[in-house]
Amino acid sequence: MYNFLIFVTASASILLCFLLLLNKVPERFKKMVFSYAVVFFLLFCASVYLSPDVKHFTRQMTAKPDSRDIEEQAETKEDVPILKKEQALLNVPIISQLPELPRGCEVTSLAMLLQHAGINTGKMELAQLVKKNPTRYQRKNGQVYFGHPNSGFVGDMYNINNPGYGVYHKPIKELADSFLPDRVVDLTGKDFSELEKSVSNGIPVWIITNTWYSELPAEQFQTWDTPAGKVNITYRLHSVVITGYDQDYVYFNDPLTGEKNRKVPRQGFIDAWVQMGKQAITYL
Incomplete structure (x- = not known):
């Protein structure tokens, strides 16, 4: 009508x-x-x-x-699920922590992650900026009293002859947040498959592991008293950036050896990561 x-x-x-x-x-x-x-x-x-x-x-x-x-x-x-590929390998800038930072694997690995994200920064800048734990090393009656690595970097990062240890994921994430606001993702505590999904999606992952890349025996650990409570530590502590994986191996950039896309057996690598608290961060 x-x-x-x-x-x-x-x-x-x-x-x-x-x-x-x-x-x-x-x-x-x-x-x-x-x-x-x-x-x-x-x-x-x-x-x-x-x-x-x-x-x-x-x-x-x-x-x-x-x-x-x-x-x-x-x-x-x-x-919408993020599907994981059967294998992946990324091109992530390789940076060596040596000779300037004999204990600087964590900030050096972070520098690799941030550079992959397009951030113009380096290991020395991050070494200055990372939160420090001011607790001084003391040893009384065979017991060590030192800082907690989740409260800030413990000890001397620059001189191996001075007491020192390293830093865990919380201060590293805080530092990463200052460069990538609202983009840093804390994968700590997640299943290893979540780390692989990130790599499968083209984003590397910063983690805490050990220099053996396998589960450590109990004698490699000791307990410290810290202002934040007791903490089990190992001087085998290490940090790398995961750059790839396949059915048998995990690939990573190793700041200690300066080796790019180094590969080690998959299960041993996962066991070491789990033993060190499943610590990992990445970015969106």
């Missing part, structure tokens, strides 16, 4: 205007014809406005998104 009215009113209005333009209307009827043309034009506009099809289209164009639709879209986006 509305489509018919639109057609009739539009046709009548156009016809009358056409006659007026061609001067086919006698002078005494021009005002009347012009009035009819205006009336038909107004009827045409009303027919268009009242048309159900046009009103539906207008509502679609101007309506605000329903909050439920937004929530459903967000849930759908979050629920």
